[in-house]
Amino acid sequence: MAYNNRLLRALSSADQEILRPHFKWFELERGTVLVSPDEPIKRVWFLESGLSSIIAMSGNDQGIEVGLSGRDGLVGMPLILDADRTPHRIFMQVAGAGYSIDGDDFRQIMDEQADIRKMLLRYVQAYSTQTTYTALSNAVHTVEERLARWLLMSHDRQDDDEIPLTHDFLALMLGVRRPSVTIALHSLEGLGFIKATRGLIVVRKRELLEEFAGAGYGVPEAEYERLIGPLR
């Protein structure tokens, strides 16, 4: 049975068999917190569906999204990097399911299985590129462009064209006001790139959306495909 998770798929079948006995199936609702700031991480999750958000906290329990992870990767990256915690919060943004493995078992595999380790390290490199382009985008792009980028990244990690999110939520992700999201969504909808209904955004013209996002989108995705394999 093939995995939907692209990172697991990229492993040799021998390496997949090393991990398989450790895996437990899980299903997670939207909003479930996978990793809390500065608390030990006990498990590592490989999502088969759904989306998780990595949030950097800013003072008064406000935060902003600095990373996105779904079937392309894993949740619990610090355990690859010989750390046991992170100052970030990670939670399910779109409900999903997948396989998880105990943290200590995972650490042992990282120590002993060089091939698996290297594949996951390449994912760290790809993910890290994603974060740097978020930093770039936050500094120099308009809300519209950042929204376009975000929708594309989200779309890359979903099996269909529907992204079930409210304006309020998107505002939190992008670190802007809710009305700014409303206006930006109208703009993208006016251009025919997407269709937005209550709590749901449907991607209609992916190619045009990519063009619109410009320099914000593409580089991290190319890096992923170079290092791991096909993303979509």
Added chain:
Amino acid sequence: MAYNNRLLRALSSADQEILRPHFKWFELERGTVLVSPDEPIKRVWFLESGLSSIIAMSGNDQGIEVGLSGRDGLVGMPLILDADRTPHRIFMQVAGAGYSIDGDDFRQIMDEQADIRKMLLRYVQAYSTQTTYTALSNAVHTVEERLARWLLMSHDRQDDDEIPLTHDFLALMLGVRRPSVTIALHSLEGLGFIKATRGLIVVRKRELLEEFAGAGYGVPEAEYERLIGPLR
């Protein structure tokens, strides 16, 4: 002879001895390009002094700084992560010197020396946190706050209180106009935190600068000290 590089210092003396025979001393002028986008990385540099900037490119050879590295870390992180290149540009922002090691030798040590590998992986985690807070800062903080943060990060990695940079350069780093930097510097100088002369910024009241920078500064630095050791 003790290293000034904090990452090398954090290694056991046995591990330091493993690296030492591979090291070549180097000195680099301001502006020297260490890593070019999408070109194979041939060496890894451990700075003893000076500062390097990691730049994410945005279309028409414009870029913005997404990371800073000096005596706290190394240049050539992709080689830790089983990658041989990166889409970023890395260059010397403040002239400096240090030790470098051949890329293939470095890769071999990564494979064979688990203790060294783990230390460097923890640096990846710390550096990664720095980048996420750059993303946060770019999204929600004012130019003044971002400038304060940048000066602090730069100061952390220098032996004295002098940061030799022009407004023009800082504007490039922060992704803002040059006049915005001038105004922000005046503001910080008016508050007595710094003293700016032609091409040089002197940090005067570090504690107040930290207070001013607020949520933008502190988390990545704490993460570094937790994972590696003292930064300053």
Added chain:
DNA sequence: GACGTTTGGTAAGGTATCGAACCAAACAGA
């Protein structure tokens, strides 16, 4: 000491986004 070059200072008008607030539509439960 005269020159060009680099660096810093400043201004006028424009735009993106913010903060706060209010209202309307859609939906869920009784």
Added chain:
DNA sequence: TCTGTTTGGTTCGATACCTTACCAAACGTC
């Protein structure tokens, strides 16, 4: 069918920052 709650739409004035441009001071060089 009524009611409360969630979500989306819109407005007002404020503000941080931009674009463009020009000028002044400091410095290096001949």
